[in-house]
Amino acid sequence: MKQRLLILLTLALASMTAAAQNRIDRFVDNESTLGRSKYTSVVERDPDTREVTRVVKVRELTEGIDISKCKEIFEAERETGRFTHKVEDGERHTLILAVEGEQRNRVYMLQYTGQRPMQARDGKVTIVIRMKNK
Amino acid sequence: MKKFVILVAAIATIVSLSSAIAKSPSPAQPAPGSLSAPAAKRTVFTTRTYDLSDFTSIDVSNVVKVVYSQGDAYSIKLTGRADLLDEMEVKATGGRLKVSARRSKKLNNLKQKDCPDGKHNFILQLTAPCLENIRLNGVSTFETTTMMLDFLTVRLEGVSILKAKNIQSQSLKMNINGCSEVHIESVACQDYETSVNGSSKVEIQKLTADKSSVTNISGASKVTLPTFAVKDKATFNVNGASKLSLSAKDCELLEVGFSGASKGDVKFKGTAMRTWCTGASKLDASIDCTSVQANCDGASKINLSGTADKVEIERGGVAANINTSHLNQY
Numbered sequence: 241m242k243q244r245l246l247i248l249l250t251l252a253l254a255s256m257t258a259a260a261q262n263r264i265d266r267f268v269d270n271e272s273t274l275g276r277s278k279y280t281s282v283v284e285r286d287p288d289t290r291e292v293t294r295v296v297k298v299r300e301l302t303e304g305i306d307i308s309k310c311k312e313i314f315e316a317e318r319e320t321g322r323f324t325h326k327v328e329d330g331e332r333h334t335l336i337l338a339v340e341g342e343q344r345n346r347v348y349m350l351q352y353t354g355q356r357p358m359q360a361r362d363g364k365v366t367i368v369i370r371m372k373n374k
Numbered sequence: 375m376k377k378f379v380i381l382v383a384a385i386a387t388i389v390s391l392s393s394a395i396a397k398s399p400s401p402a403q404p405a406p407g408s409l410s411a412p413a414a415k416r417t418v419f420t421t422r423t424y425d426l427s428d429f430t431s432i433d434v435s436n437v438v439k440v441v442y443s444q445g446d447a448y449s450i451k452l453t454g455r456a457d458l459l460d461e462m463e464v465k466a467t468g469g470r471l472k473v474s475a476r477r478s479k480k481l482n483n484l485k486q487k488d489c490p491d492g493k494h495n496f497i498l499q500l501t502a503p504c505l506e507n508i509r510l511n512g513v514s515t516f517e518t519t520t521m522m523l524d525f526l527t528v529r530l531e532g533v534s535i536l537k538a539k540n541i542q543s544q545s546l547k548m549n550i551n552g553c554s555e556v557h558i559e560s561v562a563c564q565d566y567e568t569s570v571n572g573s574s575k576v577e578i579q580k581l582t583a584d585k586s587s588v589t590n591i592s593g594a595s596k597v598t599l600p601t602f603a604v605k606d607k608a609t610f611n612v613n614g615a616s617k618l619s620l621s622a623k624d625c626e627l628l629e630v631g632f633s634g635a636s637k638g639d640v641k642f643k644g645t646a647m648r649t650w651c652t653g654a655s656k657l658d659a660s661i662d663c664t665s666v667q668a669n670c671d672g673a674s675k676i677n678l679s680g681t682a683d684k685v686e687i688e689r690g691g692v693a694a695n696i697n698t699s700h701l702n703q704y
Binding site for chain 1: 681682683684685686687688689690695696697698699701702704
């Protein structure tokens, strides 16, 4: 009985972590925003084994509404990993969320300029996925 | 026991009688050329042979089915209703075999029983060493098994159909218009160029091109290429309300563009892919390649899945949508 409970608890925790990661991933992967935007993704591989070592995804956000929405998601997910919010010159914001996983570590970074997210500019979300033991 | 045997015998008799009735031809639908009712006249079909040679092109109009086989000697046989053969003109001038109808109303609205195959007014059995140009008009059909040649140009208009099993040519150019159809099992060539317009259909089960290919699809046409391999560069432009279903591999560069309300279902395994969608077009692409470049504008939608080491996507327009939630998922 105890074992079952433990398994259920582990599964529930794992799904919660996955869901937390997925909210930012989903935002970056599903381009359904207003205005122009740009998305790039680069996969780095081990030249010998061709196995994936690192994946970098960058999505540029041009509209304030997107930046505001993204910031909300970052704030909501801050408990799922190590979170920092740095402000330079009163308007250059950098939000970083680092999530450690069993097989890979993920770093999410949101950058924008502006005192309020709704009026912000030069927004950019970067996701770095680093495979462990690679 | 006796009663049971009588019952089984009676059932068997009824079943055999009813199946015999069902098998007998219906008086309302007589088989082509057959005499099904005492009052009906039997349609007499005749085959006429033409002694023509030195042509490399064919131009067919009216409702004719051409059955072509590549061979060393020339042979032309036209089969049709005996009294209608004079209404057709078969002549070879300037390297071109022309099969057309004279100005006559006799060929209009022929019934099924007046057609040798139940569909076409005439059947042309043709043997020639090489046919580099095929032009069909009206409601014509061209059927062949294997064609091996240097150049092949096909132009279909009206409600024409081209059916082939195997075509091997240095260059293949097709211009498909109207409500025409092309069904080919296998094509092997160096260069491939096709323009599909109107409400046409092109289906090539296996297509390999050593150099390049260009396919322009417009109107409400449909192109299906389930096994497509072009070594250098393959370009597809899909417009209007057309559809493209493509499974491409071993390609250096695949370029696929959609506009209007066109749709695409693309599977690609190769080096690089460049795609763009405008208007209200939609692309579902499953990829396994080194790089992808995508542009999405207007109210178009792109769904990308699979893997690509380098991805660049630009999105504009108010309702454009690019979904990469199934791309590079690590």
